[in-house]
Amino acid sequence: MSKISNVSPHSYDKNFQKEKSYRKKSCIIFLLLLISLCIVSITSLSSSYVVKVFTNFVFAQEYDQTKLPKFHLSENTNNFENNSTDPLSDSKKDINSENSTLTSDRASTSHRQITLVTEEVYLDIAPGKRVKAWTYNGTVPGPTIRLTEGENLTIKYINKSPIPHTIHFHGNHADINDGVLPQVMPGQTYLYNITGEPAGALMYHCHAPPTSLHIRMGMYGALIVDPKDKPVAPAREFVMVMGEYDLKNQVGFDADYYFINGYADQYVHHPLEINHNDLMRIYLINLGTTIPASFHLHSTTFVTYPSGLWDNLPIHSQTISVAPGDASIVEAKWKYPGNYFFHTHGIPEEKGNMGQIKVVGKGSESAEGKSKFQNSNDTSRGTNSNQSRNFSEPLTRSVSMFDWQYELQKKLQSPEVISTSGHKGIDEDHIGSTKEIGGNNGTLQENESFHVQDKESKAELTTSDESGVKLLDDAKAPFLKNETDRNSKFSISISPGSSSPENKIFYDPSSIKIEEGTQVTWINTDQNMPHTVTSGNPDQGPSGIFDSGIINGDDSMYKFTFDTKGEYNYYCTLHPWMTAKVIVN
Structure with a gap:
């Protein structure tokens, strides 16, 4: 027969609780010591670093270097x-x-x-x-x-x-x-x-x-x-x-x-x-x-x-x-x-x-x-x-x-x-005048007060995508790529090199005569260079009759139908020496 233990259940439970309490206290003491050691180490390293690197530091900023206009x-x-x-x-x-x-x-x-x-x-x-x-x-x-x-x-x-x-x-x-x-x-x-x-x-x-x-x-x-x-x-x-x-x-x-x-x-x-x-x-x-x-x-x-x-x-x-x-x-x-x-x-x-x-x-x-x-x-x-x-x-x-x-x-x-008076496509009077860009809609204004747009301001801009390039309605700017338009009698090429004022020709031909109701197609053949076809002239700005917005230099096209008799001057807003005209009989 096996011996029966003389230890009572009550005594066993009491010893177990003592051992459990001792382990708990030991863990708490150990954690407190570890935290204290970390705090001391971090404080020591930070103090040493600040003393070595940032003693007598100043901000990298200059003062009073210029008297700016008031x-x-x-x-x-x-x-x-x-x-x-x-x-x-x-x-x-x-x-x-x-x-x-x-x-x-x-x-x-x-x-x-x-x-x-x-x-x-x-x-x-x-x-x-x-x-x-x-x-x-x-x-x-x-x-x-x-x-x-x-x-x-x-x-x-x-x-x-x-x-x-x-x-x-x-x-x-x-x-x-x-x-x-x-x-x-x-x-x-x-x-x-x-x-x-x-x-x-x-x-x-x-x-x-x-x-x-x-x-x-x-x-x-x-x-x-x-x-x-x-x-x-x-x-x-x-x-x-x-x-x-x-x-x-x-x-x-x-x-x-x-x-x-x-x-x-x-x-x-x-x-x-x-x-x-x-x-x-x-x-x-x-x-x-x-x-x-x-x-x-x-x-x-x-x-x-x-x-x-x-x-x-x-x-x-x-x-x-x-x-x-x-x-x-x-x-x-x-x-x-x-x-x-x-x-x-x-x-x-x-x-x-x-x-x-x-x-x-x-x-x-x-x-x-x-x-x-x-x-x-x-x-x-x-x-x-x-x-x-x-x-x-x-x-x-x-x-x-x-x-x-x-x-x-x-x-x-x-x-x-360098004097600016001799540049092709730019009128001397235009150069001498100062036009201010601003207003509520970002358009060109003459003799008009204009606003500073800070980072909190909400300007009334022409509809644009995330890149800031103006978007165009399909009815206003039907860009196409097909050979029918390229070979059309009333197509105008934006010539390679037009972004330079030294180019010999910009819109080719630079002047055409058409009948009322005729559609004209412009094709941008100036590789990788954006241009616009905008009614008006560089001196007075856009007239608002037609405007292609950005035409990319990848043979993209813009079409406009002329329904009213008259003479229509146009230019590129990005390169204002580019001017031409359409005469409608």
Whole structure:
């Protein structure tokens, strides 16, 4: 027989409860110890990181770099007011002649206005190479625009060139400020309104077709948005905008020059300078049109913020590849003082994309001379017209070299404005007048007040798709593709090359005579180039009788039936030198 245990059920249950309670208390104590250890570790690491990286930090923002014309927006309205009788009289001096970076003071109002003017110029892109360029404010690239995240900015854009242009801004904004449509015609003014977001290295450029041609001709610039709440380490800051130029074929794949800030190898002969112990920050923007810029700094590796956005996690790089239309923020230090090259790897470095950085050690002299170093100290935030500072003292706040770079660029390029009076298809009186684009429906207005459209505004626009291209009713614009229309007696071809004012013929034939009730077909044979067939003329604008909207350059067609006797002038709103007429008997 088996022995029966003397342990009572009550005693067994009591021991079990004690053991259960002990295990529970042990688990709680262990978890509390683990949590405490994690908190101590995180606090220690965070404190160490902040002390090392962000001691005495400032926001990467310049102050009081320019005295802009006294524009403002009336409170609680979108009405634009101009307190200057001549908006160009001050802006020409402050922006085009003296100042590089269009910035704001963080302590100033939350809204401001700047003026950009498009003019055709002759300028130097290399020693002995003077070329024609299309510009914002007379230089390639145009002036750097700098603002703080969340800051509202109105850009008053005046087109003083003989062809249509726009300003397209990278970032977040409403479609009416996107800079694709409407095209800003010669002699016209347009107000763009944007808010600085997201923070990072952005850009602006013309988006008139063909966009690649307008960019290569020089219509681009940097748009730097400083973070509002993100701490940024003190650094010596530079902007580098990659560009291209070909002397024979500006729409070809290859280019004769791949330069930085509009002039070949300028930083080989005028090196960038930093203190050995200072951080260098480069806002790197690729506004070439064909190949990525594989940017490399000699004798160091560096930190980069992908796509030039401060919200992205930084990565450690030896070379950073930046695609056309993209950017990066580069932060670097060097282990040893010395002179070091930087460039885009590959063919571009042999065609103007090369520069030097002088890392100045203690007791060394800069290329500008010892006396300048001893007498200048950049410990306050602001603009620098030269590179000199007291290199015996480390940076305590960020110092922008944008103005120094822009002054050097203007000196090397030596721009000269081209007279607009001799351009084919553009009337001199038309060029001399200023038309303002705006109103409630986005149409062209003369001598009429117009509205600034901010990101909250709802403009009454022509029906459009998500891309902003005007949609057309089938009855108004019956686009067709068939050989019957192509061979019709009353068909008109939009000739190849019509986007250039130098073309010999635009609408072929340029004048036809027809009977009442005749249907005319226009065929766009200008490959990959959009055009319009719009009743009216470039001087007075559309008459409203017929308008094709955008006709794509893929043999797309537009038809219109003329039921009333008369003479009908028409033109292309994208390329106003394209004019022709239909005479109805």
